[in-house]
Amino acid sequence: MVLLRENTKYKDKLRMDKRGAKKKECKECGYLGKVNEDEICINCEEEDKRKMDLNKCKQCRRKVQGDDEGIQCDKCGLWYHAVCENIGEALYKDLQKDNDELWFCRRCKPTVKKNLLENKKLKEDNVRMKEELQEVKEELQEVKKGNEQACEAVRRFEELIEEKN
Ligand SMILES: [Zn+2]
Ligand SMILES: [Zn+2]
Ligand SMILES: [Zn+2]
Numbered sequence: 001m002v003l004l005r006e007n008t009k010y011k012d013k014l015r016m017d018k019r020g021a022k023k024k025e026c027k028e029c030g031y032l033g034k035v036n037e038d039e040i041c042i043n044c045e046e047e048d049k050r051k052m053d054l055n056k057c058k059q060c061r062r063k064v065q066g067d068d069e070g071i072q073c074d075k076c077g078l079w080y081h082a083v084c085e086n087i088g089e090a091l092y093k094d095l096q097k098d099n100d101e102l103w104f105c106r107r108c109k110p111t112v113k114k115n116l117l118e119n120k121k122l123k124e125d126n127v128r129m130k131e132e133l134q135e136v137k138e139e140l141q142e143v144k145k146g147n148e149q150a151c152e153a154v155r156r157f158e159e160l161i162e163e164k165n
Pocket of ligand 1: 026027028029030031040041042043044045
């Protein structure tokens, strides 16, 4: 028992790097160390890219076969098992029915959401700028009117002086 406990302790120690951050095991090869957001080490990531294994589910690392309930992300184009992305049967059927329905994987969802928000903000900025431009135009109109009135006053004043002479 003691041995086992010590063993666990040792393992825990191994899982921390110098800054105390936890190291993770590569999902593919089991290497303990630096892994990317998919929990894959650099070597396995390179291997993936080389093989261009797009049909490999990014969650469980198994191939999405023809008879699996698979789903393709509309952003990254990668395939996932429906179960691996927590898609229930009902939702899966809905998605199957409607081909126009977009689906984004867990990795892409935050980016898609961010882009949508940024687009919305850009549109709002655009509307605000148009409103500000309109205000400036109206102010300019006022200034012009004021200017015309001033010119008119000067002209009348000059006429008065001429009449007196
Ligand atoms: Zn690996
Ligand atoms: Zn999977
Ligand atoms: Zn994706």
